[in-house]
Amino acid sequence: DQQVKQNSPSLSVQEGRISILNCDYTNSMFDYFLWYKKYPAEGPTFLISISSIKDKNEDGRFTVFLNKSAKHLSLHIVPSQPGDSAVYFCAASSPFNAGGTSYGKLTFGQGTILTVHP
Amino acid sequence: DAGVTQSPTHLIKTRGQQVTLRCSPKSGHDTVSWYQQALGQGPQFIFQYYEEEERQRGNFPDRFSGHQFPNYSSELNVNALLLGDSALYLCASSFAWQGRNEQFFGPGTRLTVL
Secondary structure, three states, rough: OOOOOOOEEEEEEEEOEEEEEEEEEOOOOOOEEEEEEEOOOOEEEEEEEEEOOOOOOOOOOEEEEEEOOOEEEEEEEEEHHHHHOOEEEEEEEOOOOOOOOOOOEEOOOEEEEEEEEE | OOOOOOEEOEEEOOOOOOEEEEEEOOOOOOOOEEEEEEEOOOOOOEEEEEEEEEEEEOOOOOOEEEEOOOOOOEEEEEEOOOOOHHHHEEEEEEOOOOOOOOOOEEEOOEEEEO
16 A cells, blocks of 8 residues: 555656656645655665645755645756766655654655766 | 764675674664665665654564664664565654754665575
8 A cells, every 4th residue: 555656666857957856645634744855875865855834845945846636746846967867765754643643654756866967 | 073883884694594783872862763775765664763762663574673772772682584674774853852853874784684
């Protein structure tokens, strides 16, 4: 049961152009979404996040868009740089609850390998 | 400021053996989560420890167990290893009630089961 899906295993982009990475989710309880970047031999590094009360969040070259009705989010990188080449993971979490079933567990997609060519 | 550290970096075991992986959280963090990342997949949540107790668990069998120490460091134990347990094991730390906002990951332990 893949609740978070990244349907593009890889993406290749020219330096300076826009990179768009997509992510879909099925669990309506998810209300917080994160993007992580992972280089080989390193752990995932937090990039940017968005709460379900927003539809857009920007941080420098990185912007995340959330479409709740479509259960879809995307990460835009503008302009793309060779150093952005990495695996990008989309992750989602549901609210903490007093019933003790949710404490910030992250559910990840399969990842998208981004390659930015000079 | 030391980030999340994990040991060992790599480990090779044979089927049926037992393994212990270790994690030290980022300074100030009190919660540790463990994830398994199989080749070509995203990390999958194993369990989370807070106040030395397991407070949330993913869909992993009882062969996977853990422990958290008073200094917040943690261990992941896997018994009766199977070939399918070969994966990268990631530890992530966070503050108890802010984990959904951002979890800091260590570099992982690569476990190979032969």
